[in-house]
Amino acid sequence: MLTTYRLTEHHTAGGMSRFLSHLSELQPEMFAEISPELARELGVKNGDYICIVTLRGAIEARALVSRRIRPVHLNGKTVHQVGLPYHFGTSGLVRGGAANDLLSISGEPNVTIMEAKAAACNIVPGRLPRGAAFEEWINKHVPTGGPANLHPEQPPLDTAKGGENPPGGHGKEEKE
Amino acid sequence: MASLTALLSKWPLIRQIRERADGTGLEAMSDKTRAMHARIDDAQVARSICPYCGVGCGQLIFHKDGKLLSIEGDPESPISQGNLCPKGAASYQLLTHSRRETKMKYRAPRAKEWTEISLERAMDVVADRVWESRKRTFVHKQNGATINHTTAICHLGGATLDNEENYLIKKLFTAGLGMVCVSNQARI
Amino acid sequence: MPGLGTSFGRGGATTAQQDLANADCILIEGSSMAEAHPVGFRWVMKAKERGATIIHVDPRFSRTSALADIWVPLRAGTDIAFLGGLVRHLIENNLFFREYVVPYTNASCILSDEYRDPEGNGDGYFSGWNEEKRAYEGDSWLYKGGDLSRPERDLTLQHPQCVFQKLKRHFSRYTPEMVEKICGIPPELFHKVADALVAASGPKKTAAVCYAVGWTQHSKGVQIIRAAAILQLLLGNIGRPGGGILALRGHASIQGSTDIPTLYDILPGYLTMPHKGDQTLQQYLDTYTKKTGLWSGYPKYMVSTLKAYYGKRATAKNDFGYSWLPKLTGNHSFFEFLYDMLDGKMEGMFLMGQNPAVGAPNSRLQRKALSKLKWLVVRDMVEIESANFWRESPEIDRGELKAEDIETEVFFFPAAGHAEKEGAFTNTQRLLQWREKAVDPPGDCRSEAWFMHQLALRLIAKAKASDDSIDEPLRALDWWYPEDELGDPKTEAVLTEINGWYTDPVAGVGDSSGNESVVFGIDREGNPHHGKQVNGFAELKADGSTASGCWIYSGVLGRDGVNKANSRKSKDYLGHGWGFAWPGDRRIIYNRASARPDGSPWSERKKLVWWDWDSDKWTGIDVPGFVKGKPPDFEPEVGAEGLDAIPGDAPFTLHEDGLGWLFVPKGLQDGPLPTHFEPLESPVSNELYSHNTNPPEHWIGTRHRAMQSFHLC
């Protein structure tokens, strides 16, 4: 379960903060906050690289392992939560993956605002492949386990190419 | 000779001996340190508001003959009382950092690099583009009802624009050109 | 703004940040205030020093939680379940502030009999659901008899069809155990929060709620804010010092960007944009004017806005230029026209201070959409990703996009900084604050006002040269703004237009010194342009004799020629004398509710506005939000119109019934009461209703179903 948030040191999409040295050096790189339990499960140490994959795309981030984010135990099922700051992009003094690459375009009925605070995602330890290898890699790791429920207008999951995706679950298999 | 004694008297060792000090006090101060004062002492002040988040902290912008000196919190603001956050405190660098663009740039279709273009020329070209696109796509009537709009030009504004700028944008784009695809970040 | 707009009448924070210092309990949810609004959080810390309880509800233990007294690790997307649980707790244990709820809210109003709530068959639908259109329709939610102005009320709150009973039934299944199952928080923690809120309710105590995009950016964002509005109304905190709901805006002028909007569906002052069906002005006014309350003055505000746009050419004969306004034919918000861009139907785009290439959701789709444009104008201070997507984006790096086959012609205009142009921001507490210009912008940098002014001059010149009828609106546009030496339009002249004036110019009078209370009276060509300034929206007329760019801002630059947004002498802690808070410099809105129904303050500690019996008018620390001379026991006669139809003890003057809406009979797409639904991509199914996600949710791109997943685009 992915949630996004803001940092004090940066400003929204980063245009007014990623280009300033005094602000960029306070938060120089894209990171993802994960709980120690999830880190142990994925075999990831504090500071390693992890990739966050959703239906829409994938980005890489440094893993910040901290007790400040905790798994939620809902009647027997454990839901891991991952925190992602916005702010980063591909230009400026400091760069990183843009959390918005992962979010879906969905319109709230009254004001068509997107749902940015809760989305399903998959975590794969290691770095994001670049160049052409990206396409094939992402097919392997797309979260087919995905949401238990489907909104009537949500596209059925089988439209995702590459049928041989391993059954879902939170990145347990992708430990390589 | 006089200059020699003057030079000697400036030597902190002499001052140290004369004042029987241990060399760590005011006697070891250089003239530059003695003459130190805040660079904003005789600067003009413009009262402004921080451009970052919605809290609306007051800012004092110190400037002297056309150059920015420093930006600080405005103590009389009932909201911020002189304080700022890290982004607000970095406002001075926001306006003066070296990566800020100050030249008009243009990228031709299929080009790989930016090219220089004058501001006036760019304004004329944009006006032509808008005029042609509107001419091509303007819909006066739609099955009987006059709608007078075009959906081929859109505007996506940020929420850091002033109210007056927003007013002019809405007035020209919607009331003047009939553009309906006008949107910005603020929704709720 | 519909969340707060429908519940209380105005779409803006109901209180001021510095007023948080007087709260006895502060609930921060859907926001990490210490991180996103650090200086606003200073007042929360002042409250904490005075013994207030700070509660932070957030899936993540952020810097706000580090300073809070209670941290509630809620699962993301389940805010309505938590708030619903609190509402049920208040109602079941009779802990709500009864003396406040009965007179000031519509708890006692009787609903019509056709109204069905989701509890009936547990599928999450209200009455009036249309499956094909995937939307609610009909008016089964209105009060009994369909007239919202004078509802039938049962003050004992026992009537089975009254709002209170419906509310009780609606949230009856939101028990603490259900909250634990959905949100993942133990009941003891839930009760700690509930007790803290209840302890801070009543005549002597108030609690405040702060939220930000943590609530708004959800598939049911508006309903979450509605749930908070219900909670605060039941606790009796709205309109009182140290209470209210503070919407923490993310940008310097987000509130300004909805008051004077660059949005597709509203005109300045929350007037609705005309749709294809409203052919004539009269037809438009009939649909949107309300019989009672402040909105009964709709024609005055609309005509004044049209007079501001089209000036002398807007006359009674041509419906004040109403036909020139474009009519909407559907939803033209950014997500909708994004798909026109993807199909290549969008020719040109203006990007002024937004960075969709990384700032908008599904940015890979955004960058691809940008590459399909014919021309793109980007105005920013640095070369942002949206300006160089054709050179440095991940897609270029992966070869999905090649620079040589991207057709888009990109114009990059360097923009002026905040200290290089003057203008007003409206901050998160509806306060207009002026920025003085310090230095000239460097090099080619110019302000957006300069860009729009120069673009308008060129387009109007082209329109005057052509005789094509479609250029009629451009020729009619009243672009009168005097310029300064750099070519910038005088921003204070624009502010005078926003404030509004009497339209017939006073002959030979009116330089910018503001004598005869005319400000900037001379236009570009040097002839007199308009008459005296208006001092408030009460003076606006529907006959075209007045003009006002934005009626809710009227009063910011009145006849005294003083730009109140630039006044910097704060007289009291609420900041009167510093900046101008709309409406009418009122810092805490609906503050009639800070007095008992009989006009006396609730308590000595929490008094703000009260009725002064000997001088027969409302007085207090803040500008009273009520008709000055209307006594608290005023009873409107039958058939009264506009504001005189509002009784003396009804603080929410924008609603037809003058009451706080626990139940929203009209104005929302997805239901009168908040119902919990799972986020669109949730790993668990909905515990409360058979439907998992918010039914009328647009999963944008029904036309482009597959677009959503990254493979095909």
Add this chain to the structure above:
Amino acid sequence: MPDESRLDQLREEAWQKGAVTGRGVDIAGGPIPRKLATASPSGGGPGYYGQPVVKPPVWTWEIPVYFFVGGFGGMSAVIALAAAIFHHVDLVHTAMWVAAIAAILSPLLLILDLGRPHLFINMLRVFKPQSAMSMGAWILTGFGACVVPGLIALELHVHQVFGGTVDQLLRVAAGVLMFGSAFFGMLLATYTGVLIGATAIPAWFLHRTLLPIHFGTAGLGSAAALLELLGHRIAALNFIGFYAAGIETVLLIWLSLDKHGAADRAIHEHRSGWLIRIGEIFNGPLALILRFFGLVPFAAISFLIGALVSRFGWIAVGKVSGSDPESVFAAERY
């Protein structure tokens, strides 16, 4: 601002190898991972995430070399004085030449190490007895002021350039200046120990009594060794060699016994500590044995090497101990 190309190069390298090896550009600018300061996963490490409490010294190779040069320079002036008293004229002559060269070389080394060499004269702005380096500056100035003119006077006197009274005057001046240079020389050789001893670095201040002794004796020994190598194989220098090597051996034993646990673990556990011990062995026991078997030139060389290596060792230990928070906490528990 370093230009973009260097940054992109670093990013490519970081992407392939996962970490940037070279010093690289300070502005990491995105995904250029550096070895993480923290070892344990939850960001633990002693103190505040393992960050140093005090700061390690910023000095580079010039300082240990200066210690070595200043040491033998100062002590050779002392030997020159003793030689003069006991009429070893040629020894005085060489010793004074050695001292003079050291007196010129030392300031050059110090100025080379300064962050702003052009402000070296500021060293004489004030006279601060409580600052070992201020004392050092004045001592070096005094030493230079005595040795150089002393040498000149000695040369003029020895070559009888002037006759009669001027020559008499020169002889007296040489004598007085030799006394001065010996006085300043002995201080110059030993103050360096105080300079390091009186700092906040645990491994240094815990051995503040050993350091002056070690530096002084090493200075004396290396002066004697150098003079022996320059051909003065006389018994006196041999005795001095014995004396110095003997004291160095005692110091080695004292150093290995006087342990302060974690406080000065930089000496006992870290490889920089080995540098000191090798140095001490060379100018302690090894020199003693070699001298005992009469292999004087070898003993001299071993002593000189030992003195130089141990100076480098002490500076290296200072750098390690300065960035180890554990040692500061341990040292302060006394």
Add this chain to the structure above:
Amino acid sequence: MIGEGTKSTNQRRHSYVQEHVEVGFFTDPTVCIGCKACEVACKEWNHVPDDGFVWSGNSYDNTGHLGASTWRHVMFVEQDRQKGNQIVGSHSLGNGDGEDPFRWIFLSDVCKHCEDAGCLEACPTGAIVRTEVGSVLVQNDVCNGCGYCVVSCPFGVIDRRPKPLPDAGGAFKCTFCYDRQKSGLVPACAKVCPTESIVFGRLDDLRARATHRVQELHEHGYDDAQLYDPRETSVGGIHAFFLILGEPEAYGLPPKPQVPTIYLKSAWTAAFATAIAAIIATLLAFAFFS
């Protein structure tokens, strides 16, 4: 009740320099929100260059530690202990099912401006001086970068600025905004702090206020709150002192800092002894063996 008492002490003009009044900083981590405004304001006013964009992995602190180009450093300490009577996680709810408590503390670290300063005593050029307000100032035009102050500071604050950065070579540290104080202004970091965690004022007033604050915190359940102002050690107290929760080691602060001048006596005696011994040995050598 409404609105009074919020006028902050950090905004008033003063004439402490002219009146030779001893001033200080009192930093209170229980109200600090870790926003790093002090770090940015300090760099903006003094034009301090940026020193590296390296992601540290130490919670939200990517600044590392104080140094030549970082005069203010906000520390982020994650401990498994209770912060006052804050309710965080199941432990604090009483049904502690094995999940231990948690707290997150932010503290803005700065040069301590010691009563008896190691760098001040050690500086051979007199570049470091005690100003009229009792602060310790490095005069950038005098310092020749000898580096002796770097090893003499018991708190590891001062450092020599390395090559690629502008104005390299000299030693730098917090100047207590001496130029601002001479013009009657408050130091930039104190003025900008949103929650007045950093308070600037007369040293004695601040010390009184701090002791009162510690008692107040003890009443509210912060039982491990204490003042870090080492007056019992040779440093003799610091002008920029802190209130800390828990032991100083967790913040990288030395529990018993000593000013290095106390080591001078024993070092100099050893030095003189060696010198005299050397002379005697040399004279004896020449006496008996020539």
